[in-house]
Amino acid sequence: MIYCKECLEPNTRPGNSWESSDICTACEYYKSTKEIYWPDRYEILQDLVEKAKKNNKDSQYDCIVGVSGGKDSTRQALYIRDNLGLNPLLVCMSYPPSQVTDLGASNLSNLIRLGFDLEIIGPSPILWKKLIKESFFRFSNWAKATEMALFSAVPIIAINYDISLVIWGENPGLQIGDKGMIGKNGWDGNNMKSGNTLAGGDISWMEEMGISEKDLYFFRYPIEKEFEARDINIIYLGWFIGDWNFITNGRTSLSYGLSPRLGKATETGDASGVSSLDEDWVIFNQMIKYYKFGFGKTTEYVNEQIRNGSMTRDEAIKLVEKYDGKCADKYIDSFCKYINITREEFWNVVDQNVNKQLFTPTGKKGEYTPNFKVGHGLYG
Ligand SMILES: [Zn+2]
Structure with missing residues (x-):
């Protein structure tokens, strides 16, 4: 697992290869936009x-x-x-x-x-x-x-x-x-x-x-x-559009009546409160993504903030450590009820998909310890 030197994008995202470079595709693109007339x-x-x-x-x-x-x-x-x-x-x-x-x-x-x-x-x-x-x-x-x-x-x-x-x-x-x-x-x-x-x-x-x-x-x-x-x-x-991004789109839409999500980021894994508002199961889907690839919704949000200079990489690391992959049980329970499975069956599916190089199971169902430090990569 390699992190972009500028933001917190790891090279584990599917379909995304930038191994030959120190910085990720999105940072590369952001830099190139500065030259645009x-x-x-x-x-x-x-x-x-x-x-x-x-x-x-x-x-x-x-x-x-x-x-x-x-x-x-x-x-x-x-x-x-x-x-x-x-x-x-x-x-x-x-x-x-x-x-x-x-x-x-x-x-x-x-x-x-x-x-x-x-x-x-x-x-x-x-x-x-x-x-x-x-x-x-x-x-x-x-x-x-x-x-x-x-x-x-x-x-x-x-x-x-x-x-x-x-x-x-x-x-x-x-x-x-x-x-x-x-x-x-x-x-x-x-x-x-x-x-x-x-x-x-x-x-x-x-x-x-x-x-x-x-x-x-x-x-x-x-x-x-x-x-x-x-x-x-x-x-x-x-x-x-020069300022087409998470933050400006969020602010503009809020000023035109968009309602944000009011749940705590420790329950939703999303520090922005303005993404994927139309349904709640995306919250545990982001958690599963986190266990598969080592990053979740907060990473995507802070990366934009780092690029536009409103957050330092160190500040972003703290947010990602706190919120990425977080999901309250109520979202998982409502999904289990919808497709008529038990929580046990839910975690069995997740468990088969956890990237065991990135995470170690603690022995308790649904709990994993990361083998990596955000922004740095795998320990050892
Ligand atoms: Zn980057």
Whole structure:
């Protein structure tokens, strides 16, 4: 385990290789943004905006924007409408009632209150639960299937409505370091499905469960031909905006009515309080990620703070040591109840996936001691 010399990104993130360098892909990218003359990028964006207006002149909407109601999508929607003068149709693949939080529902309502048209897609909760359970046992990541739906539904709606521009927020290839996703240039999102999350759009494991192709409609990422037939272009807005980051997006959205999560960071593992507000199981998913790769949500949050100079690496280490991987039992219990398993069965799955090089089991179920020091690497 090697840490970036500047931030606290370890080299254990899947799809991210920067072994040959001392600093991580995201820090490298952040540095490169200092050399950018932003008006040049804005000009490219303006061209894309004009093209979208022209191509979609027969439609009520100029573009499709995937939203969750969280900090990034709220700022994105506002920017697209108020700065770029586009008329977006917001599309949300919503969690079923048994999963969505009041906070998530309230933040989506906030977007409607801000005057946007919002299309909400709610796939069958029965299928949803089946896929979540399978994802948890198969990948120790319940979100594997639902993320497919979150990312696929947006281009599906674009294709169905014949709207040729899809806008996402950050480019995960550049800003997180998921290199598989990198497209032709910094704003090109057309290679999205090659990233770690969508894994090439492979849903064969869902079909193996005996679920029909028809039922998986919203889980299947459209194929190249479908995009080409409608001349659909996917872009990342974040590449064009100098202060597109966790902190500014959070602040902007809070000032426009976003409600933050009020739980303690020792229970949620998230020191920011503004990430993944629409449901709570992400909290233990981040804990599992921590046991697999040695970092969690707080690492991602402090890394941004370090890069923009609002936190030192040493201050960040203290926060990460305190909060990364933390998760209150109530979140695990509510999930166990949802998929009808015991806490024991839950920890059996986690235990099989704990990286035993990074952690040593204490002997007590669900407790592991890290073999590494944050910011330094493995002991010994
Ligand atoms: Zn870094």
